Amino acid sequence: MGWRENNKIVTITAHRFAWEYYNKDKIPQGLLICHHCDNPLCVNPSHLFLGTAKDNIQDCMQKGRFKGGRKKPKIHVEHVIP
Numbered sequence: 019m020g021w022r023e024n025n026k027i028v029t030i031t032a033h034r035f036a037w038e039y040y041n042k043d044k045i046p047q048g049l050l051i052c053h054h055c056d057n058p059l060c061v062n063p064s065h066l067f068l069g070t071a072k073d074n075i076q077d078c079m080q081k082g083r084f085k086g087g088r089k090k091p092k093i094h095v096e097h098v099i100p
């Protein structure tokens with residue numbers, strides 16, 4: 019996702035946009051949007067939480083995502099449309 023602002027191309031990933039839209043707030047610098055559902059394409063705000071890169075890695079490890087077996091991505095866009 020991207021748009022132009024002050025002659026610069028602004029890019030934002032869909033889940034970051036979804037979080038900001040839903041929370042009506044900006045993501046603090048240096049923080050990431052992590053997924054409860056482990057689906058990088060998911061933009062369902064209730065599946066998203068704010069975390070540091072370290073949180074994200076720990077979350078990954080706890081869920082065993084590093085061991086492989088990633089599920090097929092599904093997009094949960096329907097929850098975002100008001």
Ligand SMILES: [Zn+2]
Pocket residue numbers: 055057060061062065094
């Ligand atoms: Zn999800």
